[in-house]
Amino acid sequence: MRCSENGKRLAGKAMADHPPLPSFAAIVVAAGKGVRAGQPLPKQFAIWRGKPVVRHSVEALIAAGASRVIVAIPPGGEELAREALVGMEVSLVEGGTTRQESVSKALGTIDAAEFVLIHDAARPDVPRAVIAGLLAALDRHQGAIPTLPVVDSLAIDTDGVMTGAANRDVLRRVQTPQAFRFAAIRDAHKAWTGGQDAGDDAQVLRAHGGEVALVEGDKRLKKLTFAEDFVSQTPDVRTGMGFDVHRLVAGEELWLGGIRIEHDKGLSGHSDADVALHTIVDALLGAVARGDIGDHFPPSDPQWKGASSDKFLLHAVKLVGEAGYRIGNIDLTLICEEPKIGPHREAMRARIAELAGVDIDRISVKATTTERLGFPGRGEGIAAQAIATVIRN
Ligand SMILES: Nc1ccn([C@@H]2O[C@H](COP(=O)(O)OP(=O)(O)OP(=O)(O)O)[C@@H](O)[C@H]2O)c(=O)n1
Ligand SMILES: C[C@](O)(CO)[C@H](O)COP(=O)(O)O
Numbered sequence: 188m189r190c191s192e193n194g195k196r197l198a199g200k201a202m203a204d205h206p207p208l209p210s211f212a213a214i215v216v217a218a219g220k221g222v223r224a225g226q227p228l229p230k231q232f233a234i235w236r237g238k239p240v241v242r243h244s245v246e247a248l249i250a251a252g253a254s255r256v257i258v259a260i261p262p263g264g265e266e267l268a269r270e271a272l273v274g275m276e277v278s279l280v281e282g283g284t285t286r287q288e289s290v291s292k293a294l295g296t297i298d299a300a301e302f303v304l305i306h307d308a309a310r311p312d313v314p315r316a317v318i319a320g321l322l323a324a325l326d327r328h329q330g331a332i333p334t335l336p337v338v339d340s341l342a343i344d345t346d347g348v349m350t351g352a353a354n355r356d357v358l359r360r361v362q363t364p365q366a367f368r369f370a371a372i373r374d375a376h377k378a379w380t381g382g383q384d385a386g387d388d389a390q391v392l393r394a395h396g397g398e399v400a401l402v403e404g405d406k407r408l409k410k411l412t413f414a415e416d417f418v419s420q421t422p423d424v425r426t427g428m429g430f431d432v433h434r435l436v437a438g439e440e441l442w443l444g445g446i447r448i449e450h451d452k453g454l455s456g457h458s459d460a461d462v463a464l465h466t467i468v469d470a471l472l473g474a475v476a477r478g479d480i481g482d483h484f485p486p487s488d489p490q491w492k493g494a495s496s497d498k499f500l501l502h503a504v505k506l507v508g509e510a511g512y513r514i515g516n517i518d519l520t521l522i523c524e525e526p527k528i529g530p531h532r533e534a535m536r537a538r539i540a541e542l543a544g545v546d547i548d549r550i551s552v553k554a555t556t557t558e559r560l561g562f563p564g565r566g567e568g569i570a571a572q573a574i575a576t577v578i579r580n
Contacts, residue, residue, distance in 0.1 A: 218282020427473030
């Protein structure tokens, strides 16, 4: 069965900007029921990152130069599979009641190949570097599998009670694709006599006396198993904007962007009137929908008379954290003729970054004039506007 009969050589579609890999056949097992994933369709046909799950890995294997791709599908799943793999040159084979049986049936359709990669459709994101590492290891071994270290300590569970521990230093989490010398894995599957299923094909090969190399796996090869694995991982990003104006008057200190600037005039207001910090406070409050600066620090409250605006910004940063977010970036624009902002820009960025608790590269301070037009142009006041993004933790 083929989803496309166009007869083009698959290897010709391999990405031109990578050195070619040794020729290999690929089996993608997609014949499971996907019960734990609880999707409306078997999970291998559900949409993930805009495409059916199974399509992702088939595309990656073809791009890496697979000479042919055999996909094991569930009984009665041909229409779903054709739809998921439309336009791709693959062979479809009906799978079995277990993964191992599905692999065996797919292996039975290959007459000859030097190497074969066996992969779970449920692991859609297949880095080419992993494929390259596996194929390279077949120089010296009959099989090679991608693995990751175990990061948690391990307990042996006997009816809910810990009855021992395992040494995680010698244990590895095993992923797919798993790569084999074709004849070795074909013979191992044929010879399998164990009543119980093996966990994977590397175990089948080992049971037949083959040696399996461990190569570095990749987090991206995570298996989609549960419903939560289908929930979008796109970060929840929010934006807030702020705008403020303060009057410039003689006889006041000028506080701007959290620093004191020598100038013949200063900003007037109930607090230190740092228009830049006030604007940033409003942008942050807006991003987490916590009102505006006047709600938190009313100008009528005497305790804020002459207060440093640092306090306001620290408070807004705290509210962002309490809402479950962290600051992504802040982009501030100051609108004035005087003072010139350029000489103070880096000091402002550093102070704002310090108060916001983020790296300086997340803070931008820009300035513009109004071509001597309006109140900023006449030097009567300074206006500021800011945009802040926050990202859910
Ligand atoms: N009879 C089977 C069972 C599983 N698989 C495939 O083996 C891979 C790994 O299996 P798993 O994640 O356990 O998938 P399911 O068996 O479909 O999941 P569940 O146990 O939740 O039903 C999947 O790509 C699955 O489609 C297969 O080809 N044939
Ligand atoms: C083959 C496998 O993905 C390697 O980790 C794993 O053994 C499949 O197990 P499952 O129970 O079929 O999900």
